[in-house]
Amino acid sequence: MIKPGIFISFEGIDGAGKSTHIEALAAAFRAQGRAVTLTREPGGTPLAEKLRAMVLNDPMDALTEALLIFAARRDHLVQVIEPALARGDVVLCDRFTDATFAYQGGGRGFDLGMLSVLEQWVQSVQGLPADMIRQPDMTVWFDLAPEIAAQRLSGARVPDKFEAQPVEFFRRVAQGYAQRAAQSPQRFARIDAARDRHQVWQQITSAMVRRGWLAIMVAANGGPK
Numbered sequence: 001m002i003k004p005g006i007f008i009s010f011e012g013i014d015g016a017g018k019s020t021h022i023e024a025l026a027a028a029f030r031a032q033g034r035a036v037t038l039t040r041e042p043g044g045t046p047l048a049e050k051l052r053a054m055v056l057n058d059p060m061d062a063l064t065e066a067l068l069i070f071a072a073r074r075d076h077l078v079q080v081i082e083p084a085l086a087r088g089d090v091v092l093c094d095r096f097t098d099a100t101f102a103y104q105g106g107g108r109g110f111d112l113g114m115l116s117v118l119e120q121w122v123q124s125v126q127g128l129p130a131d132m133i134r135q136p137d138m139t140v141w142f143d144l145a146p147e148i149a150a151q152r153l154s155g156a157r158v159p160d161k162f163e164a165q166p167v168e169f170f171r172r173v174a175q176g177y178a179q180r181a182a183q184s185p186q187r188f189a190r191i192d193a194a195r196d197r198h199q200v201w202q203q204i205t206s207a208m209v210r211r212g213w214l215a216i217m218v219a220a221n222g223g224p225k
C-alpha cells in the first residue's frame with residue numbers, strides 16, 4: 001500500500017534560512033525510503049518559471065502581480081504537486097500561498113479579501129471534498145527579525161525585486177506571516193530562525209518527528225551541509 005503524500009511548505013522573509021535547510025530535509029526523508037518532490041514558488045513548471053521571471057524582475061501593479069502568481073500556482077498544483085501527492089511523495093515546497101498573503105497582502109498592501117477569493121479558486125482541486133481546498137499539511141515558518149535577515153543577505157547574492165525592498169517592507173511581510181500563522185495555528189510550525197543552523201535544524205526535525213513523519217534516528221544524523 002502506498003503511503004499518503006505529505007505536503008510541506010517553507011515560509012519566511014528573504015534571508016530567513018529556508019534554502020539552507022530544505023535540501024537537508026529532503027535527504028532525511030529519502031534516507032528513510034520516501035520519494036521526495038522538491039519544488040518552489042513562484043515556479044516549479046516551465047510555464048510557472050516564466051511567470052516567476054516576470055514577477056521577480058518586471059515592475060507591475062499589485063493586481064497584475066497577484067494574478068500572475070496565482071496563475072503560476074495553478075499550473076504548479078495541477079502539473080506537479082497533485083500528481084506527486086497522489087503517488088505518495090513528500091512534497092517540499094519553498095513558499096506557497098502564505099507568501100502571497102505576506103508579500104502582496106502585507107508587503108504591498110493588496111486586498112486580503114481578494115487574495116482569499118483567488119486562493120479558493122486556484123486551490124480547488126479534484127478529489128477533495130467540495131468544501132476543502134489544497135493546503136499544505138504543515139508550513140514550516142522561519143520567523144526572523146528583518147534586521148537580522150538583511151544582515152545575513154548583505155553580500156550573499158544579487159537582490160531581486162523583493163529582496164531590494166527596505167526593511168519596513170519586510171516588517172510588513174513578517175506581520176503578514178504572523179497573521180496567517182494566527183489563523184491556522186495547527187498548520188504552522190514556528191521556527192526561531194535566529195538560532196544557529198544546528199538549532200534551527202533540530203526545531204524543524206522535531207516538528208516532523210512529532211507528526212510521525214520522520215524517525216528520530218534519521219533526524220539526528222542529518223542537517224544542512
Ligand SMILES: Nc1ncnc2c1ncn2[C@@H]1O[C@H](COP(=O)(O)OP(=O)(O)O)[C@@H](O)[C@H]1O
Pocket residue numbers: 012013014015016017018019020021152153156193194195196197198200
Ligand atoms: N541559522 C543561521 N545562522 C546564520 N546564518 C544563516 C543561518 N541559516 C542560513 N544562514 C545564512 O543566511 C543566508 C540566507 O539563508 P537562505 O537559506 O538563503 O535564506 P532564504 O532561502 O530563506 O532566503 C545564507 O547566506 C545562509 O548561509
Ligand SMILES: Cc1cn([C@H]2C[C@H](O)[C@@H](COP(=O)(O)OP(=O)(O)O)O2)c(=O)[nH]c1=O
Pocket residue numbers: 014019040041042056069094095096097099100101103104160162163
Ligand atoms: C511565492 C511568492 C513569492 N514571492 C516573492 C518572495 C521572494 O522575494 C521571491 C522569490 O522567493 P524565493 O524563491 O524565496 O527567492 P530566492 O530563490 O531568491 O531565495 O518571490 C511573492 O512575493 N509572492 C509569492 O506568492
